[in-house]
Amino acid sequence: MGHSCLYIGSIVPLAEKSLISRIRGRAARRPGVAAGIGDDCAILNIPDGHQVLVTTDFSLEGVHFRREWHPADAVGHRCLARGLSDIAAMGGDPIAAFLSLALPPKIPQSWVNQFVKGLLKLADAFHVSLAGGDTAQSPNGVLADIAVVGSVSKGKAIRRSGARRGDRIYVTGTLGGAAATLKMLFSGRKLRPTDFATHFYPSPRIGVGRFLMEKALASAMVDISDGFSTDLAHICQESGVGAEIHAPAIPCASIGKPAREVELQFALHGGDDYELLFTARPGKRVPSRIAGVVVSQIGHITRHKDIVLMNDEGAGSELRPQGWEHFK
Amino acid sequence: MGHSCLYIGSIVPLAEKSLISRIRGRAARRPGVAAGIGDDCAILNIPDGHQVLVTTDFSLEGVHFRREWHPADAVGHRCLARGLSDIAAMGGDPIAAFLSLALPPKIPQSWVNQFVKGLLKLADAFHVSLAGGDTAQSPNGVLADIAVVGSVSKGKAIRRSGARRGDRIYVTGTLGGAAATLKMLFSGRKLRPTDFATHFYPSPRIGVGRFLMEKALASAMVDISDGFSTDLAHICQESGVGAEIHAPAIPCASIGKPAREVELQFALHGGDDYELLFTARPGKRVPSRIAGVVVSQIGHITRHKDIVLMNDEGAGSELRPQGWEHFK
Numbered sequence: 001m002g003h004s005c006l007y008i009g010s011i012v013p014l015a016e017k018s019l020i021s022r023i024r025g026r027a028a029r030r031p032g033v034a035a036g037i038g039d040d041c042a043i044l045n046i047p048d049g050h051q052v053l054v055t056t057d058f059s060l061e062g063v064h065f066r067r068e069w070h071p072a073d074a075v076g077h078r079c080l081a082r083g084l085s086d087i088a089a090m091g092g093d094p095i096a097a098f099l100s101l102a103l104p105p106k107i108p109q110s111w112v113n114q115f116v117k118g119l120l121k122l123a124d125a126f127h128v129s130l131a132g133g134d135t136a137q138s139p140n141g142v143l144a145d146i147a148v149v150g151s152v153s154k155g156k157a158i159r160r161s162g163a164r165r166g167d168r169i170y171v172t173g174t175l176g177g178a179a180a181t182l183k184m185l186f187s188g189r190k191l192r193p194t195d196f197a198t199h200f201y202p203s204p205r206i207g208v209g210r211f212l213m214e215k216a217l218a219s220a221m222v223d224i225s226d227g228f229s230t231d232l233a234h235i236c237q238e239s240g241v242g243a244e245i246h247a248p249a250i251p252c253a254s255i256g257k258p259a260r261e262v263e264l265q266f267a268l269h270g271g272d273d274y275e276l277l278f279t280a281r282p283g284k285r286v287p288s289r290i291a292g293v294v295v296s297q298i299g300h301i302t303r304h305k306d307i308v309l310m311n312d313e314g315a316g317s318e319l320r321p322q323g324w325e326h327f328k
Numbered sequence: 329m330g331h332s333c334l335y336i337g338s339i340v341p342l343a344e345k346s347l348i349s350r351i352r353g354r355a356a357r358r359p360g361v362a363a364g365i366g367d368d369c370a371i372l373n374i375p376d377g378h379q380v381l382v383t384t385d386f387s388l389e390g391v392h393f394r395r396e397w398h399p400a401d402a403v404g405h406r407c408l409a410r411g412l413s414d415i416a417a418m419g420g421d422p423i424a425a426f427l428s429l430a431l432p433p434k435i436p437q438s439w440v441n442q443f444v445k446g447l448l449k450l451a452d453a454f455h456v457s458l459a460g461g462d463t464a465q466s467p468n469g470v471l472a473d474i475a476v477v478g479s480v481s482k483g484k485a486i487r488r489s490g491a492r493r494g495d496r497i498y499v500t501g502t503l504g505g506a507a508a509t510l511k512m513l514f515s516g517r518k519l520r521p522t523d524f525a526t527h528f529y530p531s532p533r534i535g536v537g538r539f540l541m542e543k544a545l546a547s548a549m550v551d552i553s554d555g556f557s558t559d560l561a562h563i564c565q566e567s568g569v570g571a572e573i574h575a576p577a578i579p580c581a582s583i584g585k586p587a588r589e590v591e592l593q594f595a596l597h598g599g600d601d602y603e604l605l606f607t608a609r610p611g612k613r614v615p616s617r618i619a620g621v622v623v624s625q626i627g628h629i630t631r632h633k634d635i636v637l638m639n640d641e642g643a644g645s646e647l648r649p650q651g652w653e654h655f656k
Contacts, residue, residue, distance in 0.1 A: 034379060038566060039488050040417035040551055041381040041478070046374050051362060053369040054460060056426045056475055062467040063430070089368035098384045100428075100473045102391070132382060139390040140468035145428045147384055147475040150369070160367050223368055238366060 032095040032151075036131035044096055044131070046151050053150040053157065055086035061141035069185045072111045073118030074193055074200040075142070078272075080119045082225065083148030084126060084204035085274040089223035091158040091213025092150040094206065096131035097123060100145040102138035115142075126206055156213050158278070163220035163239035167279040167301040170286055172205050172293045174198070175228055177253030179270020180262035195257040202274040207291030209276060217286055221278035227271045232307060233321040235279065245299035245319060248312045268309075269322040360423040360479075364459035372424055372459070378479040383414035389469035397513045400439045401446030402521055402528040403470070406600075408450045410553065411476030412532035413602040417551035419486040419541025420478040422534065424459035425451060428473040430466035443470075454534055484541050486606070491548035491567035495607035495629040498614055500533050500621045502526070503556055505581030507598020508590035523585040530602040535619030537604060545614055549606040555599045560635060561649035563607065573627035573647060576640045596637075597650040 035043040046052055059079040061067060070078075080097055087094045099119070103112065123130055128148070177198030184191060193200035205223075212218040220239055222231045228250075236243055252267045254260060262270075279301055280286050288295055302308075309319040363371040374380055387407040389395060398406070408425055415422045427447065431440065451458055456476070505526030512519060521528035533551075540546040548567055550559045556578075564571055580595045582588060590598075607629055608614050616623055630636075637647040 035485070035487065040414040040549075041383040041420065041485075043418070043480075043485050044380040044382060046380055048376070052372040052374055052380055052477065054372060054424070054426055054475070054477055055369040056428045056460065056462050056473070058428050058430060058462050058464045058471075058473075060430060060464055060467065060471070063464055086368040090371070092369065096382070098382055098475060100384045100386050102386060102388060102471075132384065134384050134386050134473070136386045136388055136391055139388065143386075143388070143430075143471055145384070145386075145462070145473035147382070147426060149380065149382055149477070152371075157363070157369075157371050159363065221368075 030095070030127055030129040033129045033131050036129060042096060042098070042131040044149060049154050050151040051154050051157065053087055053090050053092040053152055054147065055083050056145060056147045057082040057086070059144040059146065061143070067111070067142070070200065071193055072114035073121070076115040076118030077122050077201050079144050079146050080122045081202050081204050081274055083146045084122070084128070084206060085223040085225060087148055087150040088204050088206045088209035089158070089221050089276060090152055091156065091209045091218070091221065092152040093210065094126055094128045094148055094150040096129045096149050098147040098149070099130060099133035101133065102136040102143040104138045104141060107142065126204070152213065158209070158213055158218045158221040160220055160222050160235050160238040163235050163241050163279040163301045164281070165241060165301055165303045166282050167219050168282060168286070168297050169243060169245065169277070169279050169299040169301065170295050170297050171224070171228070171251065171275055171277050172208050172290070172295055173275040174251040174253035175224065175273050175275060176262040176266030176270045177255045178202065178272035180253070180266040181255055182272070192257070196255050198253055198255060199272065202272065204274055205276045205293060208293050211290050212278060217280050217284050218278040219281055221276055224273040224275045224277050225271060227269045227322065228267060228273070228277065229269050229307070229319050230321040231277055235277065236305065236307060240305070242302040242304040243299055243307045244302050244316070245307065245309050247309050249296060249298040251294065251296045268319065358423070358455060358457040361457045361459050364457060370424060370426070370459040372477060374479050377482050379482050379485065381415055381418050381420040381478040381480055381485065382475065383411050384473060384475045385410040385414070387472040387474065389471070395439070395470070398528065399521055400442035401449070404443040404446030405450050405529050407472050407474050408447045408476070409530050409532050409602055411474045412450070412454060412456070412534060413551040413553060415476055415478040416532050416534045416537035417486070417549050417604060418480055419484065419537045419546070419549065420480040421538065422454055422456045422476055422478040424457045424477050426475040427458060427461035429461065430464040430471040432466045432469060435470065454532070480541065486537070486541055486546045486549040488548055488550050488563050488566040491563050491569050491607040491629045492609070493569060493629055493631045494610050495547050496610060496614070496625050497571060497573065497605070497607050497627040497629065498623050498625050499552070499556070499579065499603055499605050500536050500618070500623055501603040502579040502581035503552065503601050503603060504590040504594030504598045505583045506530065506600035507555070508581070508594040509583055510600070524583050526581055526583060527600065530600065532602055533604045533621060536621050539618050540606060545608050545612050546606040547609055549604055552601040552603045552605050553599055555597045555650065556595060556605065557597050557635070557647050558649040559605055563605065564633065564635060568633070570630040570632040571627055571635045572630050572644070573635065573637050575637050577624060577626040579622065579624045596647065
C-alpha cells in the first residue's frame with residue numbers, strides 16, 4: 001500500500017491526496033477488520049473454522065465503463081459489485097474490499113467524490129469495510145482494481161467443479177438486461193440509469209449464495225459475469241460434464257420505462273448480469289424464491305460434454321460459449 | 329475474477345487468453361492455498377490463531393516502470409516485491425498473490441512471458457502462490473495491480489503506531505540505491521540491470537520482519553517505499569511522536585560496477601528501497617545482522633513531533649518528508 005512513482009518532480013494531484021483521508025474517514029470499521037487504512041497492510045479477523053476467499057476485478061475506463069455513459073456513482077457501485085458477486089458465487093460472506101485507484105491529472109474532484117460515494121453505499125449495504133488499497137496518477141483514464149476478501153465455513157465453499165449428471169440447473173433473477181442496456185448505449189441512446197438498474201446498479205446475490213451454502217443445496221455455482229453461455233461452460237468444463245438448457249425457461253430481463261423484455265440472445269450471451277448460475281442434485285428442494293430473488297430451473301446436467309439448447313418445440317442445437325469476445 | 333468488457337465484437341488478445349492457462353499451469357500450489365485459479369474466488373487456509381494481512385499495489389507503465397528502461401522480468405519482480413515488502417513490514421508471512429494484469433493489444437508475447445517469469449521466480453523464492461487475479465485489454469500501456477495476502481499470529485502484527493519516546497530507530501540494508509539508479513535512467517544512461525539490483529530486483533525483507541515479530545523486538549515498523557523521510561514521518565504521525573536522526577549513521581547504498589556510494593539525499597528521500605524502518609525499546613538487543621541483512625541504528629524517537637536530522641558536527645535541521653512528490 002505505497003504509492004511511489006517514476007514522476008520525479010511531479011505533483012500528486014489533489015484528488016488523489018484527499019482521497020485516502022476521505023476514504024479513511026468514511027469507511028466504517030467492521031468487526032472483521034482489526035486494522036484498515038493507515039498501515040502497510042490491513043489486518044483482518046477470520047472466524048474460527050473458516051477459510052478465506054479472495055477475488056480481484058478490474059474496472060478500466062474505456063474497457064468496463066465510459067465516463068460519458070456511466071455516472072461516477074454507478075462506476076463505483078459496479079466496481080465493487082463485480083467483486084462481491086464473486087464472493088456470492090462461492091457462498092461466502094464478504095469482509096473487506098481493497099481499492100486500487102489511478103486517476104488522470106485533470107479528473108474533477110466531484111467525479112472522485114461520486115465514485116467513492118457509490119462504492120461505499122454498496123459496501124455499507126453488505127457490511128463490507130473499505131480497508132485499504134493504493135492510489136496512483138494514471139497516464140490515461142480512470143483505472144480501478146478491486147480486491148474483495150471474504151470467508152466461508154471450512155470445506156463449504158461452492159465450487160464450479162461439483163456438477164454431476166442429472167443435477168438440475170438454476171439461475172437467479174433475470175438475464176440479458178445489462179447487455180441489452182449496453183447495446184442501447186452503443187447506439188447512442190441517452191438512458192436514465194435508475195430505469196436500467198440491472199446495468200448501472202447490479203445487485204450481487206450475497207444472500208442467495210449464503211442460503212445455498214448454509215442449506216448445502218448447490219453442487220456447483222458460478223456468477224454470470226462473462227455471459228450465461230460462457231459461465232455455464234465454465235461449470236461444465238470444471239465438472240467434466242455437459243448440459244441441456246430449456247430455452248423457454250430462461251428468464252429474460254425487462255428493462256427501461258415502460259419495461260420491455262430483452263431478446264433471448266442477450267440473456268444467453270450478454271455479460272455483467274451478476275446473477276448466480278448453480279446446480280443441485282435432483283432430490284434437493286430448491287425454493288422458487290431465495291432472499292427475495294426469483295430462482296428459475298432452466299435445464300439439467302448431462303454426461304456428454306456439450307451444451308445443448310432445446311427450443312419450445314423440443315429441437316436441440318449446440319449452445320456455444322459466446323461471452324463478450326464474440327458478442328455482436 | 330471475471331473479465332467481461334465493453335468492447336462488443338472485440339477479440340481478446342492471444343496474450344491474455346493464454347496468460348491465464350499458463351499461470352495456472354506454472355503457479356505452484358502451496359499448503360495455504362486450498363483452491364487457486366479456476367473458480368470465482370481463491371480459497372485460502374489461515375493457520376489457527378492467525379490474522380489475515382492484505383495489501384494491494386499498482387505497477388503502471390509510465391508511472392512505476394518504463395518498458396524501455398525495465399526488462400519485463402524486472403517489472404514482474406518489482407510488481408510482486410512491492411506487495412511482499414508490505415507483508416514484511418507487518419512481520420507477516422505471505423501466502424498468496426493475486427495479479428490483475430491489463431495488456432495493450434500489441435504487446436509481444438515474449439514480454440508477457442518474461443513478466444510472468446520474473447514474478448513467479450520471486451513468488452517461488454518466498455513460497456508464495458499466484459492464486460488468482462484478473463485480465464483485461466488495456467486501452468493504454470501495461471497495467472498491473474498486485475494483491476498479496478499473508479498471515480500473522482493474532483495481535484503480533486507490527487504496526488506503525490507503536491513507537492514511543494526513547495525508542496531506537498533502525499533501518500535494514502542500505503538506502504537510496506533505487507532512486508539514484510532511477511536518476512541515471514532519467515539522464516539517459518544505459519544500465520545493466522544486474523549491476524543495479526536494488527532498483528531492478530529489490531529483495532523484500534520477509535525474513536527480517538518475521539524475526540522481529542517472533543522475538544517481539546520492534547515497537548513500530550514500516551517499509552521504505554515512499555522514501556525514508558516520508559516513511560519515517562508515517563511512523564511519527566501514527567505514533568504521535570518525533571524523531572532525531574544521526575545523518576552519518578544512515579547507510580547509503582553503493583550501486584553500479586565498480587560500485588559507488590550514492591549521495592545522502594537519495595538515501596533520505598528516494599523511494600522504492602523496500603528496506604524496513606523500525607523502532608525498538610531502548611532495552612532490546614537488536615542484532616547488527618538479521619536473516620543475512622545488515623541492520624543499522626540511526627537515531628531515536630523523541631517526544632516533540634518534528635523530525636530532526638543531526639549532522640556529524642552535532643548541528644540539527646528539520647528533516648521534512650520529501651518522498652516522490654517533491655523529489656528532484
